[in-house]
Amino acid sequence: MLDKLFxxxxxxxxxxxxxxxxxxxxxxxxVLALAFTNPLYLLGILLVVVLAIRAVDGLEAWESYxxxxxxxxxxxxxxxxxxxxxxxxxxxxxxxxxxxxxxTISLEAICYGAAMSVRLLDIIxxxxxxxxxxxxxxxxxxxxxxxxKSVLVISLATRMFPAMVRELESIRGVQQxxxxxxxxxxxxxxVRKYSSLVNILLLSxxxxxxxxxxxxxxxxxxxxxxxxxxxxxxxxxxxxxxxGSACALGAGIWGLLHGFGGFTFYPQLDYLINGPGTxxxxxxxxxxxxxxxIFSWGWQRCHYLKSKIYFTIIRMLKDRP
Amino acid sequence: MAGESGSGKSSLARVLAGLIPDFYGGRFxxxxxxxxxxxxxxxxxxxxRQVGMVFQDPEKQLVMTGVEAEIAFGLENLGLPQKEMFRRxxxxxxxxxxxxxxxxxxxxxxxxxxxxxxxxAVLAMQPQVLILxxxxxxxxxxxxxxxxxxVKRLNEEMGFTIVLIEQRLxxxxxxxxxxxxxxxxxxAQDGDPDQAAxxxxxxxxxxxxxxxxxxxxxxxxxxxxxxxxxxxQLRQSFSGWPVSGRPDLRKEPTSCSTGQTLLVxxxxxxxxxxxxxxxxxxxxxxxxxxxxxxxxxxxxxGKSTLLKNMVGLLQPGRGKVLLDGSDLSKNxxxxxxxxxxxxxxxxxxxLFQDTVEDELLFTLKNFGMxxxxxxxxxxxxxxxxxxxxxxPRDLSSGERQRVALASVLVTRPDLLxxxxxxxxxxxxxxxxxxxxxxxxxxxxxxxxxxxxxxxFAAEYASQAIMMFAGRIVSDGAKHETLGQSVFYSTxxxxxxxxxxxxxxxxxxxxxxxxxxxxxxxxxxxGTLK
Numbered sequence: 053m054l055d056k057l058f059x060x061x062x063x064x065x066x067x068x069x070x071x072x073x074x075x076x077x078x079x080x081x082x083v084l085a086l087a088f089t090n091p092l093y094l095l096g097i098l099l100v101v102v103l104a105i106r107a108v109d110g111l112e113a114w115e116s117y118x119x120x121x122x123x124x125x126x127x128x129x130x131x132x133x134x135x136x137x138x139x140x141x142x143x144x145x146x147x148x149x150x151x152x153x154x155x156t157i158s159l160e161a162i163c164y165g166a167a168m169s170v171r172l173l174d175i176i177x178x179x180x181x182x183x184x185x186x187x188x189x190x191x192x193x194x195x196x197x198x199x200x201k202s203v204l205v206i207s208l209a210t211r212m213f214p215a216m217v218r219e220l221e222s223i224r225g226v227q228q229x230x231x232x233x234x235x236x237x238x239x240x241x242x243v244r245k246y247s248s249l250v251n252i253l254l255l256s257x258x259x260x261x262x263x264x265x266x267x268x269x270x271x272x273x274x275x276x277x278x279x280x281x282x283x284x285x286x287x288x289x290x291x292x293x294x295x296g297s298a299c300a301l302g303a304g305i306w307g308l309l310h311g312f313g314g315f316t317f318y319p320q321l322d323y324l325i326n327g328p329g330t331x332x333x334x335x336x337x338x339x340x341x342x343x344x345x346i347f348s349w350g351w352q353r354c355h356y357l358k359s360k361i362y363f364t365i366i367r368m369l370k371d372r373p
Numbered sequence: 374m375a376g377e378s379g380s381g382k383s384s385l386a387r388v389l390a391g392l393i394p395d396f397y398g399g400r401f402x403x404x405x406x407x408x409x410x411x412x413x414x415x416x417x418x419x420x421x422r423q424v425g426m427v428f429q430d431p432e433k434q435l436v437m438t439g440v441e442a443e444i445a446f447g448l449e450n451l452g453l454p455q456k457e458m459f460r461r462x463x464x465x466x467x468x469x470x471x472x473x474x475x476x477x478x479x480x481x482x483x484x485x486x487x488x489x490x491x492x493x494a495v496l497a498m499q500p501q502v503l504i505l506x507x508x509x510x511x512x513x514x515x516x517x518x519x520x521x522x523x524v525k526r527l528n529e530e531m532g533f534t535i536v537l538i539e540q541r542l543x544x545x546x547x548x549x550x551x552x553x554x555x556x557x558x559x560x561a562q563d564g565d566p567d568q569a570a571x572x573x574x575x576x577x578x579x580x581x582x583x584x585x586x587x588x589x590x591x592x593x594x595x596x597x598x599x600x601x602x603x604x605x606q607l608r609q610s611f612s613g614w615p616v617s618g619r620p621d622l623r624k625e626p627t628s629c630s631t632g633q634t635l636l637v638x639x640x641x642x643x644x645x646x647x648x649x650x651x652x653x654x655x656x657x658x659x660x661x662x663x664x665x666x667x668x669x670x671x672x673x674x675g676k677s678t679l680l681k682n683m684v685g686l687l688q689p690g691r692g693k694v695l696l697d698g699s700d701l702s703k704n705x706x707x708x709x710x711x712x713x714x715x716x717x718x719x720x721x722x723x724l725f726q727d728t729v730e731d732e733l734l735f736t737l738k739n740f741g742m743x744x745x746x747x748x749x750x751x752x753x754x755x756x757x758x759x760x761x762x763x764x765p766r767d768l769s770s771g772e773r774q775r776v777a778l779a780s781v782l783v784t785r786p787d788l789l790x791x792x793x794x795x796x797x798x799x800x801x802x803x804x805x806x807x808x809x810x811x812x813x814x815x816x817x818x819x820x821x822x823x824x825x826x827x828x829f830a831a832e833y834a835s836q837a838i839m840m841f842a843g844r845i846v847s848d849g850a851k852h853e854t855l856g857q858s859v860f861y862s863t864x865x866x867x868x869x870x871x872x873x874x875x876x877x878x879x880x881x882x883x884x885x886x887x888x889x890x891x892x893x894x895x896x897x898x899g900t901l902k
Contacts, residue, residue, distance in 0.1 A: 061476045189439040204436070211438045214480040219722075225686045226722045229715040230781060231739030252725045255766060259721070260433050267434035269396050271447035271494065272421035281445035281458045 057113050059183055065351040066108050066344060071190040073290035073297075077344060078182050080297040084304045084337065085174035090315040091163075092324055094170045096334055100341045101177040107348040110184040117180045118173075125169035132165030133157045138318040139164075164317040193282050200278055208264070216253065223252050288364055293344050300340035307333035374538045375569075375580050376555030378771055378799045382538045385555065386506045389536060390426040391417070418451060425500035429507045429797070431487035435479045440471065443479055443490055447498045465497045469523070483672065485516025492523065502534045503527065510540065510797045513672045513825045521545055540799045543582035543828075543864050546570075546598045554580060570596045579800040583828070583864045583879050590883060591890050603868045610890055611872065633661040636788060636819045637683060642692035644675075644682055652678045654843040656692070662787065665814045666821045667830035667851070669861055670840035676823040677718075677792055679840070683821065684790050685709040696788065711740045711784035716791040720777035724765040729757060732765055732780040740784055751779045755809065771802045782813075789813060791822040795829050807833040831855055831863045831877040852877060 061067065069077075085097050105114050133139075139158025146155025188210055196203040228234065232245055268274075307313040312333040316322040325331060376382045387393040391412055394401045405412040407423060415423075428434055437443040444465055448458045466472055469489055474482065482490065488508055495503065505524065509517035525548055527533045539545050546552070552569035554562040562572040573581040574589040574596075581589075584603040585596045597603040637660040644653035652675045660666055668676050681687040683694055685701040694701040701709050717723075726732045733748045752758040755775040760768060765776045774794070782789070789810075795803050803826070810820050811833055824830055830837055830851065837851040839861060847854045852875050855862055862870075862877070869876040869886060876882050 187439070189437065189442045193442075207437055207442075211435060211479060215432065219719075222717055222719065223722045225681070226715070226717050228686065229684060229713070230723070230736045231711070231784075248725060252722060255725060256719075256721045259766070263428065263430070263433040264436065266392060266396055267428060267491075268436060270390055270392060270421070270426045270428075271498065272418055272450040273446075275417040275421065275450060277452050278449045279452050279454065279458070281442065281449050281455070281462070283441065283459075 057116060057183060059185075059187055061187070062109060064108050064185075065348040066104065066185045067187070068287075069185065069293065069344070070284050070286050070290040071186060071194045072284075073293045074186050075191060075194065076294055076297045077341075078178055078186070080301045081178045081181075081341065082175065083301065084341075085171055085178065087304060087308060088313045089167065089317075090313050090324070090330070091167045091170065092330075093313050093334055093337070094167060094174060096338045097174050097341070098170060098177065100338060100345065101174065101181055103342065103345045104348075105177065105181050105184060107345055107352075108181075108184045110180065113184065114177065114180050117176055121173055121176045125172060128169045128172065129162065129165040132168065133161035136161045136164070140319045141321075160317050160319065160321055163321055167315070167317070190284060193280070193284065196280050200280070212257075216257070219256065220249060220253055223249050288368065289347065292347075296340045296343035300337045303333055303336040303340065307337070313337075374536060374553045374555065375540075375542060376561075377578075377580075377801055379769060380555040381558040382555050383506055384558075386426070386504050386536065386538055389502075390424050390504050391415075391420050392426070421447070421451065421500070422498055423500055424502045424504065425495035425498055426504040426506065427488070427491050427495055427508045430511050431484060431491050432511075434491045435487060438478055438480070440474050440477050440479060440482075440490060441466075444494050444497050447494055451498065461497045461499070465493045469493050469496070483516070484512050485519060485672075488512060488516070488520060489523070492520075496527075500533075502536065504536045506538050507540060507797070508537075509544075514827075515671060517541075517544065521548065524548070540797075542580060543584070546582050546585070554578075566598055567596060570598065579804070584868055587865060587868070587879060587882055591887055600864060600867045604871075607868065607872060607886075607890075633663070636660050636662045636664075636697060637821075638693075638695040639679075639683065640693045640695065642679075642682060642689045642694065644678055644687065645690050646678075652843050653682065653689075656845055658838070658845065658848065660788070660819050660821060662819055663814055663817045664819050664836060665810065665834045666819075666836040666838060667834035668821065668823045668838045668840060669825070669827065669830060674840040675843040676840055680715070680790050680792055680821070680823055684713050684715045684788075686715070711742070712786055713788045713790065714781035714784065714786035716774075716778055716781055716789075716794060718792045718796065720770070720774040723777035723780055724773060727764055728762050729765050729768075729776050729779075730761050732776055733783045736780050736783050742784065744783075747783050747785065748779075751782055754812075755779050756805075771798060774798075787818060789818055789820045791820070793823055793825065795824055795826045803829060827855065827861055828863050831866070832879075 066074075081097060081101060085094065088094055088097070102111075102114070105111060134152060134155065134157070137153075137156055137158070139160030141159040142156050143159050143162075144155075144157040146157065148154045189207070192203045192207055224234070227245070227249060232248075234242065234245055237245070304313060307329075310329070311326065312330045315324075374382050374385070384393060387397070388405055391405075393399065395413075395417075407415060407420070412420070435443055436446055441462060444462050445458055448461060453461075466475060469492065471490065471493060474486060474490075479487065479490065488511075492508075503524075508524075509520050512520065521544055524535060524537065528535050528548070537545060537549070546566055549566055551564065552562070552566050553560055554569060554572065561576075562569055564572070570581045570585045570589065573579075574586065579586070582598055584600060585598050588603065588606060589596050593606065595606070597606050637658075639656050639658040642653055642656040642658075643651070645651045656679060658679075668679065670676050678687065682689050683701075685694070696709060696712065724732060726735055729752070730748060733751065734744065737744055737748075749758070752761055755778065757768075757772055757775050757779065760772065760776075765773060768776065778791075778794075791810075794806055798806060807829060810822075814820055814835075822834075834851050836849065837847075837854040838845055839847040839854055839858070847857075855866065855877055856875050859867075859870075865879055865882045866877045869882060873885060876885060
């Protein structure tokens with residue numbers, strides 16, 4: 053059930069990107085989502101990310117993320133107005149409560165909470181997209197040249213994770229058959245029951261780790277400097293998408309420096325659209341970011357484009373000595 | 374290389390791979406030479422290119438998340454250039470037929486595929502010697518057979534030197550050029566398979582295939598080690614008999630004792646996992662009190678799922694599991710009570726207390742029961758009484774399994790359900806387990822177990838059930854189900870096919886075919902005089 057949240061090879065266009073291009077693209081999305089404060093910009097990024105997720109058949113997975121995030125979004129929208137008193141447009145004067153002081157709900161605080169929750173959704177969605185398009189091995193491969201050991205640890209951890217989930221399930225079954233009732237008892241007792249599960253898992257994992265170490269030793273791990281095996285292909289499309297990301301990042305930063313993309317919430321809400329510049333920068337950023345989505349769409353729908361990309365690759369391969 | 378658990382086989386294998394003493398440490402004496410050079414003097418990198426080792430459990434040897442990365446792991450460690458790595462990975466992938474799995478995650482592979490991948494990762498380093506430490510002990514028979522065929526090819530076609538440690542000798546005895554038998558940390562016998570078989574017969578160990586044992590017990594001079602050779606021998610011995618005069622070896626059907634009390638009844642059971650895989654389809658099954666049922670079938674046939682439904686760990690989608698008349702599917706997510714004991718595949722899932730005794734007391738406490746001497750009784754019966762105050766994690770895997778078994782048996786259950794209890798056990802431990810379960814059955818406990826080990830099922834079970842793709846395809850007394858099967862039969866069963874249909878075990882063959890053969894040999898000896 054959980055496996056739809058993780059990477060699966062579907063042979064889709066966006067999954068074929070070079071990890072550097074993919075990570076740059078995702079990084080750009082992340083940076084822009086954190087840098088922009090204008091709700092329009094944040095919504096625009098959300099739109100692009102969701103379209104990209106759709107392009108990799110990931111909407112189902114995104115929905116599972118959404119279920120968790122929605123709760124947090126609501127929380128942000130409720131707590132922010134309660135604790136922030138910077139807004140001027142007060143829409144409700146509440147009673148005096150300890151710690152918070154007098155409760156005043158301002159329109160600005162609500163709007164700020166809403167914008168921040170969209171940003172949260174942006175960020176989570178970018179991570180969702182990452183899980184859909186980047187094969188973890190490929191991403192790690194990129195870093196293993198200069199951080200080999202850390203990468204190996206991460207790789208081992210990700211490899212062990214599904215096995216440990218399965219193991220935990222079976223330990224739970226075994227304990228249940230030995231008369232442990234996980235639904236009964238006080239919270240303290242429950243914690244004790246569950247901690248014994250983790251205890252067993254930890255003991256077994258420690259034992260297993262020795263065997264893995266042995267297998268690594270038998271395969272000459274740590275016998276000297278390592279090299280790095282990589283099969284990532286660099287295609288023309290990667291150049292294009294890298295340029296797109298750079299363009300979006302450039303336009304975004306230029307916009308922020310010149311007063312587009314930002315937004316003042318306090319003490320009073322700013323205008324959402326501050327002249328044509330706001331729209332222009334937004335359009336440039338969004339277009340640059342949607343290049344991969346457009347290509348992915350074209351790859352699926354338009355056979356001409358598909359063959360065009362295909363033949364470019366063939367030609368490039370032929371040209372190579 | 375063969376020998377009982379704890380005879381030092383694995384340690385010797387690790388010495389040959391250079392892991393002892395380099396990885397383990399310890400006190401040691403003597404020298405190991407590889408092609409005339411002392412092994413300790415050889416650079417680790419160089420050694421890894423000469424000697425490769427595959428261990429027991431594929432789960433505990435994989436390092437990377439992807440198949441291709443896993444194969445390349447050893448090559449990266451050797452510091453090979455990119456181009457060389459490409460070539461080697463490609464070669465190994467095509468040789469082992471892993472092309473389809475190239476993009477897969479290692480976690481999603483089956484046990485057999487994982488072990489193949491481990492082998493691939495070692496082969497990519499192009500060693501000259503392959504050391505395999507019980508590589509098939511965690512695999513089902515089909516995957517194990519596959520693996521052996523591969524090893525055979527590597528040896529015969531590619532010229533690899535192979536040191537194979539194995540428990541189930543009927544599978545690989547004939548592949549070996551040399552058999553080394555270890556006993557108590559020493560090499561007890563070293564020679565060709567025929568000599569090894571003779572030695573094993575003389576010293577009374579069970580370390581030879583049943584076919585060889587059968588003929589050796591009857592005093593034959595040449596010992597066949599495969600079914601084919603055995604049948605040839607049998608045919609020759611019977612050839613003197615006129616066809617009509619061939620004695621009818623058919624046994625009268627054993628009278629079914631009626632009036633047994635029904636303990637478990639599975640009625641029209643269907644089960645689907647949350648991912649939509651329909652694992653059990655319309656299962657109907659009855660287990661009487663004091664019955665010993667073995668469930669056989671390939672991996673993924675739904676055997677373990679059926680067990681979990683029977684003990685109430687999983688709730689059926691449709692249908693019922695009745696234990697003593699009460700419906701188990703009603704108590705969602707709770708234990709079905711002290712009546713049912715369940716031993717999972719991995720005994721380590723049980724062990725977390727400080728001492729062996731505490732493990733047993735833990736179960737008793739959960740069910741609110743007192744120790745009325747059952748703890749001591751069980752520990753003695755399972756021969757772990759001397760480890761009473763020892764931490765269970767300090768014991769060997771066979772002993773751990775017995776601790777786990779004891780920890781579920783303290784409640785004096787009426788139904789004992791075991792998931793592959795013979796996995797990774799040697800001949801002796803398997804026989805111990807079999808006779809222990811038989812004693813339980815005699816005491817009125819119903820035993821249901823899943824096993825891949827047809828020999829074990831034929832020897833000890835009374836009923837055998839065959840499952841295929843989520844359904845029961847055959848259910849009945851073991852002679853009925855196993856006797857009719859061509860593939861799911863014992864080596865002795867395969868040997869006697871056509872001579873007598875009802876023989877499955879060594880004892881049955883000795884009892885029924887044995888006298889005829891010895892009469893025949895005596896007669897022949899008489900005419901010779």
